[in-house]
Amino acid sequence: MPRSREAACRQAVCLAVCVFILVVATGSGKAQTAPDTSSTAGPSSTPTPVQPPPPVFSASITREVLVAALGFLEPRTLEPHSARDFSIWGLDGLTAIDPTLSVTETQPTVSPLAAPPPGAAMAAEKVAGEATSGHAPSMLNILQGQTIVFSRAMPAADGNGAWAELVTAAMQAAWQHSSTLRDAGPDALLQGFFDELFNHLDPYSRYLGPSPATSDRTRRTGNTGTVGLSLGQSGRTIVITAVNANGPAWEAGVDTGERLVSVNGRTTRGQNVTAVQDWLDGDEHTSVALGIASKGHGTTILRLERVQVPPETVFASTDGSFTVLRVTSFSTQTAEEISQYIDQVVDEPTPDAPAPPVTKNRAAQAAGIILDLRGDRGGVLQQAVTTAALLLDHGVAVTTHGRNPLANHIWAVQGGDMTNGTPVVILVDGRTASAAEILASALADHRRAVVIGSETLGKGLVQVIGQMPNGGELFVTWSRNQAPLGWPIQGLGVMPQVCTSLGAESLQAQLSALKQGNTLQGIAVQMARSARYPVPVTKILEIRKHCPAAIGSDADMDAARALLSSPAAYRAALESVPDENSAPLH
Numbered sequence: 001m002p003r004s005r006e007a008a009c010r011q012a013v014c015l016a017v018c019v020f021i022l023v024v025a026t027g028s029g030k031a032q033t034a035p036d037t038s039s040t041a042g043p044s045s046t047p048t049p050v051q052p053p054p055p056v057f058s059a060s061i062t063r064e065v066l067v068a069a070l071g072f073l074e075p076r077t078l079e080p081h082s083a084r085d086f087s088i089w090g091l092d093g094l095t096a097i098d099p100t101l102s103v104t105e106t107q108p109t110v111s112p113l114a115a116p117p118p119g120a121a122m123a124a125e126k127v128a129g130e131a132t133s134g135h136a137p138s139m140l141n142i143l144q145g146q147t148i149v150f151s152r153a154m155p156a157a158d159g160n161g162a163w164a165e166l167v168t169a170a171m172q173a174a175w176q177h178s179s180t181l182r183d184a185g186p187d188a189l190l191q192g193f194f195d196e197l198f199n200h201l202d203p204y205s206r207y208l209g210p211s212p213a214t215s216d217r218t219r220r221t222g223n224t225g226t227v228g229l230s231l232g233q234s235g236r237t238i239v240i241t242a243v244n245a246n247g248p249a250w251e252a253g254v255d256t257g258e259r260l261v262s263v264n265g266r267t268t269r270g271q272n273v274t275a276v277q278d279w280l281d282g283d284e285h286t287s288v289a290l291g292i293a294s295k296g297h298g299t300t301i302l303r304l305e306r307v308q309v310p311p312e313t314v315f316a317s318t319d320g321s322f323t324v325l326r327v328t329s330f331s332t333q334t335a336e337e338i339s340q341y342i343d344q345v346v347d348e349p350t351p352d353a354p355a356p357p358v359t360k361n362r363a364a365q366a367a368g369i370i371l372d373l374r375g376d377r378g379g380v381l382q383q384a385v386t387t388a389a390l391l392l393d394h395g396v397a398v399t400t401h402g403r404n405p406l407a408n409h410i411w412a413v414q415g416g417d418m419t420n421g422t423p424v425v426i427l428v429d430g431r432t433a434s435a436a437e438i439l440a441s442a443l444a445d446h447r448r449a450v451v452i453g454s455e456t457l458g459k460g461l462v463q464v465i466g467q468m469p470n471g472g473e474l475f476v477t478w479s480r481n482q483a484p485l486g487w488p489i490q491g492l493g494v495m496p497q498v499c500t501s502l503g504a505e506s507l508q509a510q511l512s513a514l515k516q517g518n519t520l521q522g523i524a525v526q527m528a529r530s531a532r533y534p535v536p537v538t539k540i541l542e543i544r545k546h547c548p549a550a551i552g553s554d555a556d557m558d559a560a561r562a563l564l565s566s567p568a569a570y571r572a573a574l575e576s577v578p579d580e581n582s583a584p585l586h
Contacts, residue, residue: 055185057175059168064469065190066164069207072466074160076404076478077201084157087167089200093192094142094171098180103170104141105154142170149177167193190472202477204461210471217473225284225306231260231273238268238276240292245340246333247309252302254292261299262291282306313379316341319557321367322564330379330435335386339418342390345369346419368423368564371439374453374552378434381411381462388442389413391424391449395484395580397442400462402479407462409479417448423570424449425560428494430549433457440494441483445529446580450573451494452559454501454550458540460489480533484580488533491540495528497521497573498563499547500555507555511562514569519576521547529578 070083091103142150150173155162171189175181181189187209194207208216228247232239238260243250260268263279280288286306293299314337315326323345325338378384381398388397394414401408426440426449437456443449460481466474481489498514499521500507510520519525524546531543563570 055182057172057186057189059172061470062171062186062190063164063168065472066167066193067161068466068468069194069474070160070164072474073476074158076402076407076464076476077205078403078461078477078480080403082157083160083163084154085200086197087163088140090193090197091140091142091167091170093189093194093196094174094178094181096196097184097188097192098174098178100144100180101174101178102143104143106139106141108136108139140166140170142174144174144177149173190470194474202461204459204463204475205477206475208473208475213471213473224281224308225286226281226309227288227290227304227306228309228312229254229260229280231277233273236270238271238273242312244309244312245314245337246312248304248307249290249302250340252304254290254302255294257294259293260290261293262289264289265291284308312337314338314341316344319370319561322370322561323368324370324372326372327376327436329376330381330383330387332380332383334379334383335390338387339390342369342418346422368425369419370425370427370557370560370564371449372427373432373436373440374427374429374556375431376433376436377431377457378436378438378459381435381438384435384438384442385411385413387439389415390418391443392446393417395442395446397484398438399482399484400479401482402462404478407464407479423564423567425563426451427552427556427560428453428456428496429552429556430454430457431551432494433459437489437494438481441489444494444497444577445484447574447577450498450563450570451496452498452500452563453496453552453556454499455495455544455547456493456549458489458491458493458544460491482533483529485529485578487529487531488535490533491535491537492528492531492543493549495521495525495543496547497525497576498559499524500553500559501548501550504555507559511559511569514563514572515566517568517572519572522576525576526578 070086073086074081074083088103088105094101094103137153137155139151140154141148150170152166152169155166171193175186175189184192191207191209198205198207226247227249228244229240229249230242230244232241240254240256240258240260243254243256260276262268263276266279268276268279280290282288284306287303288306290302290304291299292302310331310333313327313329313331313334315328317324317326323341325341327334327338381400385397392413393416395412397411397413399410424443426443428436428440428451432440432453433456437459440449440451440456444451461477462479462481463475464478466476468474483489497519498507498510506520513520524543527543527546531539563573
């Protein structure tokens with residue numbers, strides 16, 4: 001019995017060894033196609049994922065940007081500052097990212113000599129005198145905690161290249177010692193530098209890194225080529241919902257409500273809006289064939305050239321007999337958009353053509369224009385001036401004043417009011433700013449439009465844009481805006497002739513008084529127009545309390561209708577602004 005068990009065990013062991021050998025052999029044969037993923041060693045293991053390389057601080061790019069930035073800033077800021085000022089301010093950005101870092105400035109000390117040889121005492125006294133009088137260079141230090149990680153003598157205050165070199169070296173040393181800076185990345189160092197620098201100037205100067213600068217340029221000027229159509233869907237049909245007045249589709253006469261049947265011969269039926277919109281876009285100056293169909297008509301093929309189309313900023317609608325133009329911002333084509341809409345409203349005949357009959361419909365079109373600038377944060381100054389030129393026969397729209405001679409400009413307009421004197425009302429609120437305030441103040445000061453709403457934001461500073469070598473942009477405030485009657489827009493904002501932020505009872509009283517030829521806002525309007533730069537903050541607050549800034553409401557449009565429906569009230573509101581001949585331009 002024991003013998004048989006032993007034999008059985010030997011057979012089992014033998015069988016197990018054979019099976020093991022077979023499995024190993026079979027496994028090694030399959031190792032190339034199906035490796036054991038649980039193994040961590042040997043050629044059959046899964047490759048380790050490649051880690052992205054750690055961020056690298058580029059001293060050359062940083063220096064190039066700093067040299068360009070310091071050279072751009074020095075002659076343009078409203079107040080004079082040196083490269084030293086900009087650099088010391090900006091280096092505080094290191095602390096903003098990593099609070100363990102600090103920037104200090106130390107004065108070199110001179111050790112007295114125990115027994116100076118003849119004549120050396122006078123030399124030592126001279127060195128000590130230079131150190132105490134500021135002639136010896138100060139030392140710029142970067143500390144991490146209590147440890148100095150960088151120290152170097154400061155160059156002359158106005159040496160742009162030398163200061164760019166110093167700041168770059170300081171950033172590089174801080175980068176090497178701070179894991180927090182490395183985690184933030186090299187772009188954060190430049191962003192932090194400029195953020196801290198501009199904290200010492202004004203609220204509107206800023207730096208945009210390469211990526212946001214690209215997005216901002218796209219917003220101002222447009223992106224890839226397109227035809228300027230917005231699309232919607234009705235069942236399985238693609239419908240045109242909007243036509244951008246800046247695009248080729250507008251010029252070709254494409255209208256909202258029409259159906260887009262095909263793009264380059266490809267049917268749009270059953271397609272989604274996103275896909276068809278992508279078909280419309282392409283490289284600039286390439287052509288695209290559109291199949292357009294309207295109700296009761298067959299399909300027309302239009303061949304259009306794709307162009308860069310700035311985003312539409314003007315949206316037209318009607319309110320009874322009045323035309324409403326809502327302007328969301330001032331881009332590179334805003335004035336052209338407004339011009340096209342005004343053309344439709346006025347339908348002005350050519351000089352050699354007979355005037356069209358004054359029909360009931362045409363009279364209603366020219367009853368009044370409402371420019372809605374509520375929430376408009378501004379944009380391109382020249383576009384505000386050009387828009388003013390569409391509504392003014394002649395005159396100064398705005399003057400700009402800065403330290404740089406190129407910042408001083410009188411923006412005068414002439415050429416004729418293309419609306420032929422159509423009454424104009426401008427709606428504003430506490431968000432209306434910058435270029436929108438320029439347009440509102442220009443038309444109000446020339447008694448060409450009545451401003452309704454609340455006090456505006458009061459952004460009367462102009463920025464000039466500098467392109468940086470890394471693709472970023474600097475927006476640097478370099479001039480102040482001054483309205484035609486000589487008052488500064490910065491801080492004050494635009495005081496409306498009709499204030500809607502004081503409540504319904506006050507608004508009704510104002511409108512009733514205007515119908516009688518009187519104005520309840522006259523004192524506030526006169527106070528604002530008589531202010532001259534510089535205006536103390538206390539006086540700014542005193543003026544602005546007469547019509548506190550507020551978000552626009554339905555009361556603004558109600559007041560506009562009431563005013564445009566009463567010629568006497570409209571005229572009284574216009575005349576609440578002082579005559580332009582009674583106030584200086586400067």
